[in-house]
Amino acid sequence: MKIRPISGFPEWLPEQRIVEQALLDQVRRNFELFGFRPVQTRAVEELDRLAHKGSTDKEIYAIRRLHADPDETDDKLGLHFDLTVPFARYTLENRGQLVFPFKRYQIQKVWRGERPQEGRYREFYQADIDVIGQDSLPLCFDAEMPLLIHAVTSSLPLPPVRVHVGHRKVLEGFYRGVGLPDITPVLRIVDKLAKIGPDEVRASLVSEAGLGPDQAERCLALSQLRGGLEVIEQVRALGVEHELLETGLGELHEVLSAAAELPPGSVVADLGIARGFDYYTGTVYEAFLQGLESIGAVCSGGRYDNLADAGDAARFPGVGVSLGITRLLGPLFRRDALVATRRTPTCVLVALDKEQTRSRSQGVAARLRARGIPTEVFHAAHKYGKQIKYADKLGIPFVWFCGDDEGNGQIRDIRSGEQVEAHADQWEPTPDDRWPRVERPS
RNA sequence: GCGAGCGUAGCUCAGUCGGUUAGAGCGCUGGUUUGUGGUACCAGAGGUCGUGGGUUCAAUUCCCAUCGCUCGCCCCA
Known part of the structure; x- marks a missing residue:
C-alpha cells in the first residue's frame, strides 16, 4: 500500500x-x-434521522459492517454531519x-462527503453551543x-x-x-x-x-x-x-x-x-x-x-x-x-551524563514534573552537543545538566546560552515558557 | 455532479525538443569539533520520474487511460 x-x-x-x-x-x-x-454524543445516528431534515441529497457517510449478513435489516447507521441533529435527538431522549433551558456545548468531529476545497474538509471539528x-x-x-x-x-x-x-x-x-x-x-x-x-x-x-x-x-x-x-x-x-x-x-x-x-x-x-x-x-x-x-x-x-x-x-x-x-x-x-512557540510540550530536557547516572537524571525529571514542569530525559548518553541539538530542533527551551543526586545541577537556556546553577526543587521557568503557547506571527 | 491544474528524493521544485550512471536547495546521517548546539566546510544515505497500456530501436519525456492530490463551480446541513 x-x-x-x-x-x-x-x-x-x-x-x-x-x-x-x-x-x-x-x-x-x-x-x-x-x-x-x-455533552458528547456518539459518532453515528440512524440514517433515517440524518436524512430526515431538509433536503435528501446530503453527503452522508454510511456505516457498514463488513461481516453483516446480506439480508440484515438492522437500522442503517451514518456518521453525523453536524452536531445539531444529534443534539436534538439527545435532548429528546434525555x-x-x-x-x-438546557445550555450545552459539544465539541466533536463531524463528517461530510462533499468535495474538499480550501477550508472545507470531509472530517472536521465543530464546536457547537446551543440552548x-x-x-x-x-x-x-x-x-x-x-x-x-x-x-x-x-x-x-x-x-x-x-x-x-x-x-x-x-x-x-x-x-x-x-x-x-x-x-x-x-x-x-x-x-x-x-x-x-x-x-x-x-x-x-x-x-x-x-x-x-x-x-x-x-x-x-x-x-x-x-x-x-x-x-x-x-x-x-x-x-x-x-x-x-x-x-x-x-x-x-x-x-x-x-x-x-x-x-x-x-x-x-x-x-x-x-x-x-x-x-x-x-x-x-x-x-x-x-x-x-x-x-x-x-x-x-x-x-x-x-x-x-x-x-x-x-x-x-x-x-x-x-x-x-x-x-x-x-x-x-x-x-x-x-x-506554536515550540513543537513539543517539553519545557526541560534533562541531559543524560552516562548510563550509570540515568537514575540521577530521572530523579531530576521527577522533581520537575512534580511541580508541573513538562520534562523529558534524553534517551542515551550521547555527547552533550547532540543532546542540546535535539532540544534545539524541538524548541525545548531548557537543558538540565545534573550535578549530584540531591537535585543540584545547572540549567541552560539554549536560546540565550545562559547557564546557571539550579536546584530541581526550586527552579521555575517563566510562565510563558512552561507550556507551549500559540502565537500569531505579525 | 461539472471544470482546471499538478503527480520526479522526506519537503519545495528543476530537467530530459525521446538517447548511456536523473539534478538542486532545504532536511537527514556522519565528520572537522574524542562531552555544551545553532554558523562554516567536507563526506554520505536517500528515486521502479503515481500506475497501466500505446507509439518507438529506445519513454521519466510523446499519446491514451486510470488513480491520487490541490484549487474552483454546484451545494453548504
Missing part, C-alpha cells in the same frame, strides 16, 4: 496539533464561563433528566450569542471577528409584504450577493425566481442593508408592511442592543445573511475574521423553533452557533498565520 493523504481528512503535525488543542481548550473554557454544560427551551425560549439567549462569539474569539490569537446578525422573520415578512409566494429561491439568490454582486442578484431574481422588477429592486435593497441599529429604520423606510416583518425587527433590535457594549464593528446587522434557512426561524448569525473574510464564515448559527420534534405536543425551540475549528485552522495554517 502506498502511503498518501486522503483528500478532505486533514492530519496535523505535532506543532499544529498543539495549536489545535490550545484552541479547543480555550473554546471550551469560554463556553463554560458562560455556563454551558458539556428530556426527563435534563434541566431546561434549548421547553415550550418557549426567551430572546435573551439570542442576544447572548454574539457576546459569546465575541468572548470566545477574542480570547484566541485571531484577528478581530465581526458577527453579522440577520433575521429570518424580517426577510420572510418583508418578502410576504412585497407579495412573494415562495421565498426559498429568493433566499438562495440573495445569499450570493457578496459573491456575484448586486447586478447579478437583481437579474437572477427576475429571471430565476420570477420576481417583478420592482419586487427585485426592493429585495435587493433589503439585502444590502448593513450597519448598526439604524438599519431597523432603514428597513421601515423601504415602505413594506407586514406583521411578521415588525416582529422580526423588534427581535433584531433587542439582539443588536445587547451588543452595544462590545467594541464598535464587533456586531453588525446584516440583512444579506440568508443561510441555513432549512430550519432557522429567527435570528441568524455569521461571523468572519476581519481581514480574512475570504476564508468564509468561521462561525454561524441561528434560532430554530421547530427542530426538536418530540412527536407529541411538547416543543423545544433552540438557538445556537457552531464554530468551525478545522475550517478556521486549515486556512490559517496554510497562511502560516498561527504557530
Whole structure:
C-alpha cells in the first residue's frame, strides 16, 4: 500500500496539533464561563434521522459492517454531519433528566462527503453551543450569542471577528409584504450577493425566481442593508408592511442592543445573511475574521423553533452557533498565520551524563514534573552537543545538566546560552515558557 | 455532479525538443569539533520520474487511460 493523504481528512503535525488543542481548550473554557454544560454524543445516528431534515441529497457517510449478513435489516447507521441533529435527538431522549433551558456545548468531529476545497474538509471539528427551551425560549439567549462569539474569539490569537446578525422573520415578512409566494429561491439568490454582486442578484431574481422588477429592486435593497441599529429604520423606510416583518425587527433590535457594549464593528446587522434557512426561524448569525473574510464564515448559527420534534405536543425551540475549528485552522495554517512557540510540550530536557547516572537524571525529571514542569530525559548518553541539538530542533527551551543526586545541577537556556546553577526543587521557568503557547506571527 | 491544474528524493521544485550512471536547495546521517548546539566546510544515505497500456530501436519525456492530490463551480446541513 502506498502511503498518501486522503483528500478532505486533514492530519496535523505535532506543532499544529498543539495549536489545535490550545484552541479547543480555550473554546471550551469560554463556553463554560458562560455556563454551558458539556455533552458528547456518539459518532453515528440512524440514517433515517440524518436524512430526515431538509433536503435528501446530503453527503452522508454510511456505516457498514463488513461481516453483516446480506439480508440484515438492522437500522442503517451514518456518521453525523453536524452536531445539531444529534443534539436534538439527545435532548429528546434525555428530556426527563435534563434541566431546561438546557445550555450545552459539544465539541466533536463531524463528517461530510462533499468535495474538499480550501477550508472545507470531509472530517472536521465543530464546536457547537446551543440552548434549548421547553415550550418557549426567551430572546435573551439570542442576544447572548454574539457576546459569546465575541468572548470566545477574542480570547484566541485571531484577528478581530465581526458577527453579522440577520433575521429570518424580517426577510420572510418583508418578502410576504412585497407579495412573494415562495421565498426559498429568493433566499438562495440573495445569499450570493457578496459573491456575484448586486447586478447579478437583481437579474437572477427576475429571471430565476420570477420576481417583478420592482419586487427585485426592493429585495435587493433589503439585502444590502448593513450597519448598526439604524438599519431597523432603514428597513421601515423601504415602505413594506407586514406583521411578521415588525416582529422580526423588534427581535433584531433587542439582539443588536445587547451588543452595544462590545467594541464598535464587533456586531453588525446584516440583512444579506440568508443561510441555513432549512430550519432557522429567527435570528441568524455569521461571523468572519476581519481581514480574512475570504476564508468564509468561521462561525454561524441561528434560532430554530421547530427542530426538536418530540412527536407529541411538547416543543423545544433552540438557538445556537457552531464554530468551525478545522475550517478556521486549515486556512490559517496554510497562511502560516498561527504557530506554536515550540513543537513539543517539553519545557526541560534533562541531559543524560552516562548510563550509570540515568537514575540521577530521572530523579531530576521527577522533581520537575512534580511541580508541573513538562520534562523529558534524553534517551542515551550521547555527547552533550547532540543532546542540546535535539532540544534545539524541538524548541525545548531548557537543558538540565545534573550535578549530584540531591537535585543540584545547572540549567541552560539554549536560546540565550545562559547557564546557571539550579536546584530541581526550586527552579521555575517563566510562565510563558512552561507550556507551549500559540502565537500569531505579525 | 461539472471544470482546471499538478503527480520526479522526506519537503519545495528543476530537467530530459525521446538517447548511456536523473539534478538542486532545504532536511537527514556522519565528520572537522574524542562531552555544551545553532554558523562554516567536507563526506554520505536517500528515486521502479503515481500506475497501466500505446507509439518507438529506445519513454521519466510523446499519446491514451486510470488513480491520487490541490484549487474552483454546484451545494453548504
